[in-house]
Amino acid sequence: MRTIVQTLPGSASTDKSETGRTFAGVGVSPGRIIGSILLMPQAVREPAVGDRLAEGTSPEEASTALRAAAKAVQTNLTTRSVGASGAGREVLEATALMANDPMLIKAAVKLITTGTSAERAIWDAAASVAEMLHNLGGYMAERATDVLDVRGRIVAELRGVPAPGIPYSDTPFILVGEDLAPADTATLDPAKVLALVTSSGGPQSHTAIIARALGLPAVVAAVGVDALAAGILVFVDGAAGTIMVDPGADEVALANGWATTTAALAVFDGTGRLKDGHLVPLLSNVGGAKDAVKAAAAGAQGVGLLRTEFCFLERDTEPSLAEQVEAYRGVFDAFPGKKVVVRTLDAGADKPLPFLTDASEPNPALGVRGYRTDLSSPGVLERQLAAIALAAEGTEAEVWVMAPMISTAEEAEHFAGLCQAAGLQTPGVMVEVPSAALTAASILGHVDFVSLGTNDLTQYAMAADRQLGPLASLNTPWQPAVLQLIRLTVAGSRDEGHDKPVGVCGEAAADPALAVVLVGLGVSTLSMTARALSAVAAVLASVTLIETQGLAALALTAHSATDARRIVREKLPILTELGL
Amino acid sequence: MSERTAVIASRVGLHARPAGIFVAAVGELPLEVTIAMAGEPADDAMDASSILSIMSLGASNGDTVVLRAEGEGADEALESLVKILETDLDAE
Incomplete structure (x- = not known):
């Protein structure tokens, strides 16, 4: 439950002319909330290469200033660690030690005595330490980021500007910034952040994805909002x-109403169905055993997407058979008697894995990613399938397997062959490349099911990078062209003749209004972040199958994505009632 | 000069967390303590109060390291540090 801050308007230092001013952006995660804002500081600018000591500053004075700044950063991080718990606390404690590390400071002071400015000295000293850690590989390589984080904080302290990263506050706040990076979202404390608002970014940006996963209200691409005062x-x-x-x-009334709604929406009874009783199983997208346990507790009817790459994102080397078996088994054990769809490693583009992907590709979204890494790193996929088969042995979960980034029926056939060789009974593929949607009938001639990945399907159909804020309006699965591709995929399944399942496991399934359209288009199951299950279930229960088909027809023929969304939402009054 | 060897018990080696606990313990001692991989010359030993030095040592689980210190109470101090290194801090 989110706290509603009921401070009286005008209590903060707001210019009167700003009162009532509104900003419009793209809503990416529902919720209505009032709170005071804190701004995400600008990233720390690199001091000029070869930056020298200012005239009149002696090396001794600069060294003293550096030591004081390092000490201040250490004290700040230590104070924060006291308020943190678990893994977060340990990371902060270790980072605090790094800030005032004798080796780091000694190396920087040595540079200062040769006339380098304090800022540049700590910048270069930390860079060499980070490189050394990076070269050690594995866990140490990941800590290189911590050293660079500490460096940014020390430079900010020397300049007297706010520390980089998510601002720290004792009281909950609304975070406002240009956009959040994956590293920022990892340090975001959901107990402190009430909502996320960014001036850039799109519906598929990291900000949007993390907001939905944490159940935080979020608006992206709200131009000008980052100019507001903290x-x-x-x-x-x-x-x-x-x-x-x-x-x-x-x-204030709307925000209080939302607080009541979230309490009512918190329950999903574990069976997705329409008003007329038509069943639409609602599954969850998970990144590992921890997620799976949470999803099972939220009533998920299985796992529609296990993102195996999330188990190994911080790895430099291919995980061993035993490590893989353990990671997958944890998920299977959370869903006895239920379906778990395992997606093989989807590395590349925004999710690089050093042992599979080539970081130097000029166009990674169109590069060797997903299933295609089997071309450049043969063997990894076969070993993963063997691990999945081994993990499935003796569990009660019904294990399905699918490959990401399939473009042709030939690839689907090859993948099905690999699955069969590994002893996996139910092979399937993702439909996220438009060519796969257009040839769904032939593809389903070789595999038992398909699952639509709407995020990538949208980016490829619209030729618009998911991460780019200015393209946010193109990058929505409400685009009639994307809905047409989904319709064609379902039609392909009917043409194939065995009524093989067509599921959706992209972000689209988590939007309750779009979920209605997807069911109307003939999609049989929906898989989403566990947080969205109850809202989607509540809205689906308010419509009949015939009604969903009528709404799907309206959306397909709409003039624009905005029109499609507006028309469908107008016909679903329950959305307004629930504030969704 | 006192000298003790220790076998790293942490499963992932001397990474941030175990290194942090160790460095904090070194910091409380009134002595200068160095750390080196077994078999390496004492001249190459690193400052044991530096978490970055400890991490750059790259000591993995099962590796043997050498701790050195000089002065009053050095023997007892090194004993207590060996105990920390020979505990699997990840298991706690």
């Missing part, structure tokens, strides 16, 4: 995509 009070509507400065009584 501390002012705003109202955020994550469904409508709006932000209002110094909200009034109406917004």
